[in-house]
Amino acid sequence: MDISKLSTQINMDxxxxxxxxxxxxxxxxxxxxxxxxxSVKRLLRNRVATVCFFIIVLITLAAIFIPMFWPYxxxxxxxxxxxxxxxxxxKDLKPFQYGASELALIDSGESVVPHIFGTxxxxxxxxxxxxxxxxxxxxxxxxxxxxxxxxxxxIGSIAGYAGGKVDLIIMRIVDIIYSxxxxxxxxxxxxxxxxxxxGALDGTVxxxxxxxxxxxxxxxxxxxxxxxARLIRGQILSLREQxxxxxxxxxxxxxxxxxxxxxxxxxxSVIIISTALQIPSAIFTESYLSFLGLGVNAPMPSLGSLASxxxxxxxxxxxxxxxxxxxxxxxxxxxNLFGDGLRDAFDPKLDT
Amino acid sequence: xxxxxxxxxxxxIKHLKEYFNVNVGFFxxxxxxxxxxxxxxxxxxxxxxxVGESGCGKTTVGRTILNLYKPTAGEIWYDGxxxxxxxxxxxxxxxxxxxxxxxxxxxxxxxxxxxxxxEPLDIHNLYNTKEERRERILELMGYVGLNSEHASxxxxxxxxxxxxxxxxxxxLAVNPEFIVCDEPVSxxxxxxxxxxxxxxxxxxxxxxxxxxxxxxxxxxxxHISDRIAVMYLGKLVELADANEIYDHPIHPYSKSLLSSVxxxxxxxxxxxxxxxxxGDIPSPLNAPSGCPFRTxxxxxxxxxxxxxxxxxxxxxxxxxxxxxxxxxx
Numbered sequence: 001m002d003i004s005k006l007s008t009q010i011n012m013d014x015x016x017x018x019x020x021x022x023x024x025x026x027x028x029x030x031x032x033x034x035x036x037x038x039s040v041k042r043l044l045r046n047r048v049a050t051v052c053f054f055i056i057v058l059i060t061l062a063a064i065f066i067p068m069f070w071p072y073x074x075x076x077x078x079x080x081x082x083x084x085x086x087x088x089x090x091k092d093l094k095p096f097q098y099g100a101s102e103l104a105l106i107d108s109g110e111s112v113v114p115h116i117f118g119t120x121x122x123x124x125x126x127x128x129x130x131x132x133x134x135x136x137x138x139x140x141x142x143x144x145x146x147x148x149x150x151x152x153x154x155i156g157s158i159a160g161y162a163g164g165k166v167d168l169i170i171m172r173i174v175d176i177i178y179s180x181x182x183x184x185x186x187x188x189x190x191x192x193x194x195x196x197x198x199g200a201l202d203g204t205v206x207x208x209x210x211x212x213x214x215x216x217x218x219x220x221x222x223x224x225x226x227x228x229a230r231l232i233r234g235q236i237l238s239l240r241e242q243x244x245x246x247x248x249x250x251x252x253x254x255x256x257x258x259x260x261x262x263x264x265x266x267x268x269s270v271i272i273i274s275t276a277l278q279i280p281s282a283i284f285t286e287s288y289l290s291f292l293g294l295g296v297n298a299p300m301p302s303l304g305s306l307a308s309x310x311x312x313x314x315x316x317x318x319x320x321x322x323x324x325x326x327x328x329x330x331x332x333x334x335x336n337l338f339g340d341g342l343r344d345a346f347d348p349k350l351d352t
Numbered sequence: 353x354x355x356x357x358x359x360x361x362x363x364x365i366k367h368l369k370e371y372f373n374v375n376v377g378f379f380x381x382x383x384x385x386x387x388x389x390x391x392x393x394x395x396x397x398x399x400x401x402x403v404g405e406s407g408c409g410k411t412t413v414g415r416t417i418l419n420l421y422k423p424t425a426g427e428i429w430y431d432g433x434x435x436x437x438x439x440x441x442x443x444x445x446x447x448x449x450x451x452x453x454x455x456x457x458x459x460x461x462x463x464x465x466x467x468x469x470x471e472p473l474d475i476h477n478l479y480n481t482k483e484e485r486r487e488r489i490l491e492l493m494g495y496v497g498l499n500s501e502h503a504s505x506x507x508x509x510x511x512x513x514x515x516x517x518x519x520x521x522x523x524l525a526v527n528p529e530f531i532v533c534d535e536p537v538s539x540x541x542x543x544x545x546x547x548x549x550x551x552x553x554x555x556x557x558x559x560x561x562x563x564x565x566x567x568x569x570x571x572x573x574x575h576i577s578d579r580i581a582v583m584y585l586g587k588l589v590e591l592a593d594a595n596e597i598y599d600h601p602i603h604p605y606s607k608s609l610l611s612s613v614x615x616x617x618x619x620x621x622x623x624x625x626x627x628x629x630x631g632d633i634p635s636p637l638n639a640p641s642g643c644p645f646r647t648x649x650x651x652x653x654x655x656x657x658x659x660x661x662x663x664x665x666x667x668x669x670x671x672x673x674x675x676x677x678x679x680x681x
Contacts, residue, residue, distance in 0.1 A: 035461065242457050242460075243454055243457040246415075246420060247450070247519070248471065248475075251472040251475050251522075251526070252442060252446070252476060
């Protein structure tokens with residue numbers, strides 16, 4: 001079209017309909033982001049929490065996999081070979097020292113896996129005992145938290161959703177349990193269970209960890225769920241007033257559906273944060289119970305019992321106390337810092 | 353919907369009462385009469401508007417009809433059947449649904465749009481295959497003007513108007529006949545309100561729906577309703593056809609309420625005198641005896657304190673609960 005530059009007539013060539021391709025180009029759909037993805041992004045931005053997470057993963061992997069290929073085992077007394085006299089050179093080795101027969105092997109050109117942390121008074125490789133101890137401590141912490149989570153979540157959500165008399169009764173039970181001295185309960189239960197379970201456990205996997213740890217789990221299951229239950233009840237009390245719960249009821253949903261589909265997913269952040277913070281407290285409890293001699297059965301080590309055993313030779317071998325203590329501190333500190341990071345990342349109220 | 357079909361009652365409530373126990377002091381509790389002896393009926397294909405100021409029990413009426421609150425007394429009849437047992441209620445939930453006021457809190461932030469809309473389908477097992485469920489959800493999203501790409505998104509990614517459309521699609525999922533709309537547009541912008549209101553109109557024509565439309569915006573209610581009921585302090589004070597009640601309100605409360613509606617023409621607005629009521633709405637915990645409006649009514653007489661006036665049909669299809677309607681008009 002030939003028109004003057006000053007003409008006010010619109011050049012219709014500028015207004016051709018867009019092709020399908022051009023339309024496609026204009027529609028820019030941002031990939032949908034979920035609350036979870038956003039939170040993980042926030043968590044990764046928190047350096048301390050990320051580092052702690054890697055430390056936890058590293059320690060966990062080490063505790064799981066190192067015993068699989070390490071040539072020594074936690075209960076093998078080196079220098080004790082059937083049919084031969086006891087070789088006392090393996091007892092109380094300092095780090096990176098070797099026993100008499102091992103020195104002979106090294107001289108003949110073979111390589112021997114070093115005793116990184118030396119050996120203990122019975123000639124057992126201390127490194128693998130620390131690794132096993134970590135394994136036990138982590139397992140206790142993890143499973144105890146799972147038990148607390150499941151019981152606390154179930155009871156708390158029922159109390160919060162049902163309300164009224166059910167809530168009243170459950171919360172009074174919680175109050176009563178709160179008033180019981182938990183350490184006393186652990187000690188009482190372990191001594192009772194020791195007698196009750198003595199024979200029953202023989203030959204099962206549980207025999208190795210011993211009745212003390214099982215009583216610890218039972219105490220966690222019976223006593224420690226209360227704070228989790230309170231927490232979740234509080235959350236659910238406020239969430240159930242939301243209109244989407246009413247909408248679900250209006251659609252005909254029952255209590256179980258509403259709790260599972262609407263209420264618990266919205267407590268998700270609180271649940272993982274408090275579970276993450278529960279693990280170190282369980283590890284702590286296990287450690288000092290073991291230190292008091294109420295932990296795992298010998299010869300199975302745990303970090304607490306290793307520290308306890310080390311007390312006998314503390315002036316000659318202080319590192320035997322320092323190493324398990326350091327490992328406990330490292331695990332508990334990392335888990336706590338990671339839990340704090342989780343809370344910052346998952347609590348949207350802090351993020352404005 | 354044809355006029356002939358509108359003669360049949362779909363929903364009928366008789367002497368509905370809903371009292372909540374409120375704790376006053378340590379061991380005492382007193383009933384809060386949120387809804388006190390309300391009766392009305394809604395015809396098939398009709399829209400009944402329910403208006404009144406905040407706290408007068410409009411929302412409670414809507415929720416009690418759907419049995420979200422168990423009625424303290426009274427009967428709810430649906431399609432000629434009394435809704436009483438749990439089995440009745442379960443069946444009733446497939447026919448009567450609700451649209452909520454707040455488009456923000458009525459959608460679960462952890463669910464995708466397709467899960468929110470599909471929830472009633474899941475609850476009632478209304479599909480056989482996943483494919484069937486998906487198709488139904490997309491069909492519902494089409495009804496309310498949402499794109500199929502929106503299905504996998506979360507509620508927080510939408511604007512208020514779009515969220516309300518999601519809520520409406522959810523209420524349509526079970527193919528209901530009756531929808532309680534609890535102030536569905538009061539949380540929206542005026543321009544969006546118009547879109548959503550028109551959508552309600554279109555859906556009514558297309559799907560033959562019956563609405564109970566609760567609102568406090570009188571212009572919106574007039575636009576969408578066939579008949580309008582006015583509530584005050586838990587009681588029904590006036591019920592009439594929409595135009596009748598706007599042109600000839602009888603009850604002094606309705607008169608005052610309607611005089612508060614802004615008129616776009618300043619000349620008319622200046623000519624209209626606003627009736628400003630003295631005092632506040634009394635607490636429903638401490639409702640006045642007799643007629644609840646007597647404390648603020650300019651025409652109150654001693655008789656008003658003695659008994660609650662019955663809802664009487666003054667002219668054709670125009671019901672008023674007042675002792676002295678002749679004094680006012």
